Amino acid sequence: MTQQIQRKLSESKTARWSVLALVAFTMLCGYFITDMMAPLQDLLQTPVGGGGLGWSGDDYGKFTSAYGWFNVFFLMLIFGGMILDKMGVRFTGLMATCIMIVGVFIKWFGISHNFDGATVTILGTEWGYTLLVASLGYAIFGVGVEIAGITVSKIIVKWFKGKEMALAMGLEMACARIGTGLAIGVTPLLCKAFNNSISMPILIGLILLCIGLLSFIVFVVMDKRRDEELENTEEEAEEPFRFSDIFSIISMKGFWYVALLCVLFYSAVFPFLKYAPSLMINKFGIDPEWSGVIPALLPFGNILLTPFFGNLYDRKGKGATIMIVGAIMLVFIHFMFSIPALNNWVIALGLILLLGIAFSLVPSAMWPSVPKIIPENKLGTAYALIFWVQNWGLMGVPYLIGKVLDKYCITGYVNEKPTYDYTIPMMIFTCFGILALMIALLLKREDRIKGYGLELPNIKKPEEEAKIIAEEMIAEP
Numbered sequence: 001m002t003q004q005i006q007r008k009l010s011e012s013k014t015a016r017w018s019v020l021a022l023v024a025f026t027m028l029c030g031y032f033i034t035d036m037m038a039p040l041q042d043l044l045q046t047p048v049g050g051g052g053l054g055w056s057g058d059d060y061g062k063f064t065s066a067y068g069w070f071n072v073f074f075l076m077l078i079f080g081g082m083i084l085d086k087m088g089v090r091f092t093g094l095m096a097t098c099i100m101i102v103g104v105f106i107k108w109f110g111i112s113h114n115f116d117g118a119t120v121t122i123l124g125t126e127w128g129y130t131l132l133v134a135s136l137g138y139a140i141f142g143v144g145v146e147i148a149g150i151t152v153s154k155i156i157v158k159w160f161k162g163k164e165m166a167l168a169m170g171l172e173m174a175c176a177r178i179g180t181g182l183a184i185g186v187t188p189l190l191c192k193a194f195n196n197s198i199s200m201p202i203l204i205g206l207i208l209l210c211i212g213l214l215s216f217i218v219f220v221v222m223d224k225r226r227d228e229e230l231e232n233t234e235e236e237a238e239e240p241f242r243f244s245d246i247f248s249i250i251s252m253k254g255f256w257y258v259a260l261l262c263v264l265f266y267s268a269v270f271p272f273l274k275y276a277p278s279l280m281i282n283k284f285g286i287d288p289e290w291s292g293v294i295p296a297l298l299p300f301g302n303i304l305l306t307p308f309f310g311n312l313y314d315r316k317g318k319g320a321t322i323m324i325v326g327a328i329m330l331v332f333i334h335f336m337f338s339i340p341a342l343n344n345w346v347i348a349l350g351l352i353l354l355l356g357i358a359f360s361l362v363p364s365a366m367w368p369s370v371p372k373i374i375p376e377n378k379l380g381t382a383y384a385l386i387f388w389v390q391n392w393g394l395m396g397v398p399y400l401i402g403k404v405l406d407k408y409c410i411t412g413y414v415n416e417k418p419t420y421d422y423t424i425p426m427m428i429f430t431c432f433g434i435l436a437l438m439i440a441l442l443l444k445r446e447d448r449i450k451g452y453g454l455e456l457p458n459i460k461k462p463e464e465e466a467k468i469i470a471e472e473m474i475a476e477p
């Protein structure tokens, strides 16, 4: 009976790929809003009289870091993971998408009002109301989009386990990268089309996210139907999540290796991207107007390569090896960037393309490896804990690099703006790569000891599946 039902929905290719398209679209909307302010930085810093908001560089930094405030300091992400394991993917996904909508609305409200230029002092720092309200909105949105991220990972495991799981995760990440690419490419155009309005692109993002909510609601209907059908069978209920599960997760070496690999690897990529345009100007002599073009190739490269490597992992396995290769490439790329004599733009282009490969290899193998280490009923909490560890890096590393640049790397001033030597920051990124490589090697060793199966394909061959079913039938006469 169980097998019969599985053939109905989970075995239905159309159903599971439709589910992926629905939830990946919601994530695309989320990533679009996450990254949409980056290309507007110049306008945000333009004086109010010139049509901007008159923010300083520090104001922009405060706004950007708001993404992680509630996730990191108030542990909202971890609570989100626990809610996910207790309440399930439908409730948590809807909750997360609604939180995103509320956050974007508050951000839009903040950006579109000037509050008569009023300011307030918080913990000794002065905040304009516009900046404060927009940052609060972005912080709330950050909670929603990160919880949505872990929810979608669990949805993919639920629908694709034993099938094309890594390909599905790769495609979901590719959609997320399309969101980032659209944010970088389309936001400035939207802004221009609406008379240099900063708030209009945000409003359009809000409308897009409402469509993302509708898309998620369609998923909810499908997922409910699948669960109802499975409930009609006498399938054994999954063990419920208990708080003590958190301790069992954090006592696993395998979990820590993945969490550390995640924070080290992502800290050497996302924060690097924040400084990449400045690196292009200062080291490779690229015109500021074109400084974003070479770094922008990275997300676009990921769109094709992440599903490609995911598919490879599904069919051939070698997950731990893929992560090691990605980490070796990362070390090589950042080390090459750090060599002062290598300053031709062709080298920058080649290295960014290589980084596109490395940044597809590691995520395509790392995220689908988590369900091989952690049982499904604890997966939400495990993903949340990994995201939480990662958020510290995403928040702290740009801050560290900014401090190092200002303290040790200024080489002079042009038009009152400092010029930088990027050798030390790139050495720091190289060190992250070396540490990531060491952790990836330890993970492979742990896999050999514990038999997680990271080197095995995700897709089970029909004869293996038949064997599992036969074993189940013997166990449950």
Ligand SMILES: NCCCC[C@H](NC(=O)[C@@H](N)CCCCN)C(=O)O
Pocket: 034, 146, 149, 152, 153, 169, 172, 173, 176, 270, 363, 367, 387, 390
């Ligand atoms: N199914 C895999 C989900 C992870 C995707 C991963 N996202 C993150 O790690 C987020 N915590 C941070 C995203 C920051 C966006 N600027 C990814 O590779 O995007």
